[in-house]
Amino acid sequence: MTEYFEIHDRDGPARRGELRLSESVRTPGLVDDYLVDAGSEWTAERDLPEGDESMLTVLPHRGLPGGTPDEVQEAFTVDYPDVDFPSAAVVSSDTAQEQGTDAYILSNAQELAGHAAAFVEAIIETRAAIPSDTALYLSGVATPGNVATLAYAGVDLFDTDKAVVKGTQGKYLTTDGEAFLEDLDELPCACPACQTPRSEFGREECAEHNEHVLRAALGTVRERIRAGRLRDYIEGQARHEQWLTATFRRLDQQYSYLEQRTPVLRRAEITAATDDTLRRVEIQRYAERVTNRYHCRFDKPLVLVPCSARKPYSESQSHGQFHDAIQYRAHLVSMTSPIGVVPQELELTYPAQHYDSVVTGNWTATEIEFVSDILAAYLESNEYPRAIAHLPGDYREIVERAGETAGVEFEYTVSDHPTTADSLANLASTLSEETTYMKRERQHNTLRAIADYQFGDGAGDDLFEDLAVESRYPKLRANSTDGEQLAMLVPEYGLLALTLAGGRRWVESDVPTKRVEIDAFVPHGSVLAPGVVDASEDIRVGDEVVIEGPKAFAVGRAEMSGPEMIDSTRGIASTVRHVEEK
Numbered sequence: 001m002t003e004y005f006e007i008h009d010r011d012g013p014a015r016r017g018e019l020r021l022s023e024s025v026r027t028p029g030l031v032d033d034y035l036v037d038a039g040s041e042w043t044a045e046r047d048l049p050e051g052d053e054s055m056l057t058v059l060p061h062r063g064l065p066g067g068t069p070d071e072v073q074e075a076f077t078v079d080y081p082d083v084d085f086p087s088a089a090v091v092s093s094d095t096a097q098e099q100g101t102d103a104y105i106l107s108n109a110q111e112l113a114g115h116a117a118a119f120v121e122a123i124i125e126t127r128a129a130i131p132s133d134t135a136l137y138l139s140g141v142a143t144p145g146n147v148a149t150l151a152y153a154g155v156d157l158f159d160t161d162k163a164v165v166k167g168t169q170g171k172y173l174t175t176d177g178e179a180f181l182e183d184l185d186e187l188p189c190a191c192p193a194c195q196t197p198r199s200e201f202g203r204e205e206c207a208e209h210n211e212h213v214l215r216a217a218l219g220t221v222r223e224r225i226r227a228g229r230l231r232d233y234i235e236g237q238a239r240h241e242q243w244l245t246a247t248f249r250r251l252d253q254q255y256s257y258l259e260q261r262t263p264v265l266r267r268a269e270i271t272a273a274t275d276d277t278l279r280r281v282e283i284q285r286y287a288e289r290v291t292n293r294y295h296c297r298f299d300k301p302l303v304l305v306p307c308s309a310r311k312p313y314s315e316s317q318s319h320g321q322f323h324d325a326i327q328y329r330a331h332l333v334s335m336t337s338p339i340g341v342v343p344q345e346l347e348l349t350y351p352a353q354h355y356d357s358v359v360t361g362n363w364t365a366t367e368i369e370f371v372s373d374i375l376a377a378y379l380e381s382n383e384y385p386r387a388i389a390h391l392p393g394d395y396r397e398i399v400e401r402a403g404e405t406a407g408v409e410f411e412y413t414v415s416d417h418p419t420t421a422d423s424l425a426n427l428a429s430t431l432s433e434e435t436t437y438m439k440r441e442r443q444h445n446t447l448r449a450i451a452d453y454q455f456g457d458g459a460g461d462d463l464f465e466d467l468a469v470e471s472r473y474p475k476l477r478a479n480s481t482d483g484e485q486l487a488m489l490v491p492e493y494g495l496l497a498l499t500l501a502g503g504r505r506w507v508e509s510d511v512p513t514k515r516v517e518i519d520a521f522v523p524h525g526s527v528l529a530p531g532v533v534d535a536s537e538d539i540r541v542g543d544e545v546v547i548e549g550p551k552a553f554a555v556g557r558a559e560m561s562g563p564e565m566i567d568s569t570r571g572i573a574s575t576v577r578h579v580e581e582k
Contacts, residue, residue, distance in 0.1 A: 004053075004086040004102040005135045005156075006570045009226050010541055010560075012281070013127070013154035013251075013261045016225040019102070019135065021086055022054040027135060028151040028221055030142075030214070031056055032159045041078065051085030056103060059083070061090035063107035066118070070094065088137060093122035096129035103157060104130045109138040113146070116246035123153045124257050133529070133568035144175045144210070144217040145237075149244045151221045152234050153251060154261075163214045167207025175217050176240040181206050189213065228268035235276050252279040259285065260561050263541040265350040265493040272338040272357035275366040280338075282351045287340045291377035293457045294343060297445040298331040298437060301386035303427070304375075304410075306395065306418060307336035311353035312474075314344070318419050322390065325427040328442070329434035330388065333378075335395060337367040340374035345449035348474055348494030363394060372401040379406035386411065390418055390427050443469040447478050447489065447496070454495050454544065455511050462509040463487075463502065478502070496544065500578045503546045503555035514539045514558070516565065516574055518549035523576045529560065529568035537562045545574055554579035 005027075007017040019025040025034055037058045038049040046060035062076050073095050080089045080099040088103035096104060106112075106126060112119040126136065135156040142150065142158035143166070150158070163173055170181040174188070181203065187194040191212035193205045224230040238244035251258060262281040270282060277283065296302075303326060308316035313334050314323070326332060332344040342352045363371075379387070379402060389399045389410045396412075403410050413426040444467055448460025455463070466481040474491040486502035489495075498506065506513050517534040518527055527547055539545060539562030547554040556576040558565075565573040 002102045002131065002134050002569055004056075005133065007133060007568075008571075010261065010263070011225040011228050011230045012152065012258055014151045014221070014225050014230050015154075015156060016222050017135075017156070019056060019086070019157070021056065022052075026222060027156045028147070028218055028225075029157065030160055030218065031137065031157050035159070048081060048083070051083060051087065053085060056086045056088055057083075058088045058090065058105065059101065061105075063090050064092050064095070066092070066108040066111045066122075068092070068094075088135075091126065091130070093125040093129075096126045098129075098131055101134065103135040103137050105137045105139060110140045113138075113141040114243050116243050116250045119247060120153065120250040120254065123155070124254055127154050127257075131567050131569075132564045133570055142214060143178075144173050144213040145177055145240060146244055147214065147217050148175075148221050148224075148230070148234055149238050149247050151218075151225070152230055152248060158214075158218070160211045160214060163210040164207045167210040168203050170203050170206060171210075172206055173210045173213055175213065175220075175237060191216070228263070228266045229271075231280060232271040232273075235271075235274050249276065249279070252276070255281070255284065260540065260563065265495060265542040266354065267492060268354070270338075270351050270355040272355055275364055277338045277357075278366060278370050283338050283340075286349075286351060287374050289453050290341060290343070290346065291374060291381055293452045294346065294381075294449055295452065295457075296331055296343065296382045296384070297448065298441070299385070300437060301330040301388055301431065301434060302382075302384040303330040303332055303388045303390055303431075304335055304341075304395075304399065305332060305390050306392060307334045307339075307342070309356075309359070311355075312347040313342070313353075314347060321419050321424055322427070325424045326431060327428075328436040328438075329431045331384070335371060335375065335391065335398070337363065337371055340371050341378050343449065345446040346453060346494065348489075348491055349450060349453060350493045350495070353494065361394065363398070368398055368401075372398040372405075375399070375402035376405035379403070379408045384408075388413055388427070388430060390414055390423070392418060440469070443473065443476060446473070447476060447487075450489065450494065450496055451487075455506070459509075459511045462511050463505050493542075497557075497577060498544055498555045500553065500555060500580055503553070503578075507546055512536075512538075514543050514545045514562070516545050516547045516556075516558075516562075518547060518552070520550040522552040522581050523547065523554060523579060526559075526572045526576055527554075527556070527574045529565055529571050529573045532565045532573050535562040535565040535573070539565070547574060547576065547579075551582055552579055553582060 004020045007015045009016040017027045036055045038060045039046045041060050051057040087101045089099040089101040090105045092107050137157035138155050140161045171178045172181050193208035196205050224233050258281045308318050310316035313319045334342040387408050387410045390413045414423045451460035468479045468481050470477040476489040478487040479485050484501050485499050487496040487498045514536045518531050539558050543558045545558050554576050556574045558574050559572045
């Protein structure tokens with residue numbers, strides 16, 4: 001149980017929080033000035049230190065290098081005592097387990113730096129073994145160039161040891177690499193140390209500079225986590241060192257580790273600047289849900305159209321022109337990288353309206369494969385009487401590959417560009433024999449499709465079997481036919497927020513419910529982690545949840561994953577939107 005570390009924001013495995021000493025330390029951060037080491041028991045038996053709340057005390061320990069045989073590790077494992085002051089235990093990825101401390105120090109961190117596969121494996125194993133609300137400390141590895149990637153992997157605490165040593169060696173560090181001091185004609189930095197004239201700037205000043213830049217780099221990381229934009233930063237910043245690029249790509253291969261820790265919604269925009277964006281959890285999760293949970297309810301032809309720079313698509317000029325040609329006679333699906341395919345009902349749903357991509361007019365081979373695979377899977381899970389591709393020529397290869405895989409033959413309506421008069425006339429003419437669908441059908445299908453995406457396959461029919469819709473798109477309200485409000489669509493991220501009545505329907509339906517079980521109290525505003533008795537394992541940050549205990553029934557939105565709710569002793573587990581006392 002931790003008393004001195006608390007997490008405030010999460011961005012995948014990265015966390016922004018504080019080490020709650022008498023003087024708070026922001027994390028990810030440096031602990032040089034707040035760390036006291038009680039010593040290694042390899043050289044002598046150590047007395048238990050007195051400790052105090054102004055310092056993080058490393059309890060007497062025995063550090064073991066990587067590759068130490070299991071029997072040796074077991075023979076020399078330290079039995080850490082319970083203490084009532086901020087403390088840290090030294091562990092390896094093989095021996096890590098809950099020790100009741102506030103932080104855990106990875107003993108072989110310096111061996112792992114530079115080796116992507118070993119580093120990722122060690123971090124994941126260690127994180128799985130220690131409580132989620134405790135800090136992970138890697139000593140002697142942090143530089144301005146690597147600290148963002150280390151934090152992205154899930155590391156909270158660092159020191160200046162490596163940066164200072166490199167400075168004494170005459171290595172001038174920046175966030176995009178290092179240079180030998182002798183090779184610099186001028187100092188490309190405005191930190192206090194670099195105010196020294198170049199002719200007087202020596203290794204002592206270089207070490208001071210390195211420390212300043214490391215602290216600034218950690219400030220950038222904290223701000224990126226707070227804004228939900230760390231991954232965007234990593235995709236560009238990590239490329240100056242091959243092992244860092246390999247590290248975040250290796251992490252992408254650990255989908256379950258990242259997915260459990262990645263929110264299902266954000267307001268922050270995804271910057272799609274590289275093919276690595278396609279491997280992001282948010283992109284993969286959206287593709288999986290669209291191809292496995294979503295089912296088109298319109299008995300109309302499919303019309304594929306290109307995406308637009310403006311989001312949501314329906315507010316763009318080009319999509320306004322497509323709408324005028326289609327006139328509710330077909331089902332509109334947008335094609336885009338990095339999202340894949342976006343049915344019109346899900347145009348608001350994160351991340352469909354929360355991305356911006358680099359437009360060159362040419363698809364990369366990776367994009368072609370990714371989008372064509374998603375389109376093929378979408379076509380296989382949805383039956384249309386006709387399939388029309390109203391797309392530019394560079395989309396043709398994607399559509400043909402997907403159509404061949406799914407056994408769907410497309411009609412093509414673009415003669416030169418999708419928004420020219422001739423192309424729009426072709427589209428309108430192709431649909432001239434089709435009948436229109438009504439506003440009521442569009443609204444109902446939109447709410448049910450979002451429910452499928454958000455809660456699971458078939459949820460729209462189970463939760464909204466009897467449905468009456470109020471208000472105008474995008475602020476739709478889902479009511480029962482007797483007038484009781486069940487949910488409302490939140491335009492900012494395109495998901496549903498349930499009322500108490502909607503929560504009860506969820507509980508009573510066959511749709512798997514994400515539940516938070518609490519102690520005997522009535523929550524107001526939020527539920528803190530210590531009050532959680534149990535929680536569904538598949539809860540993710542941002543998920544809609546039902547909160548229930550002996551004294552209350554409530555609905556809200558998760559601020560932690562389900563496993564973290566159970567594991568944590570500090571922090572907000574879930575916000576509470578509506579509550580009823582039993």
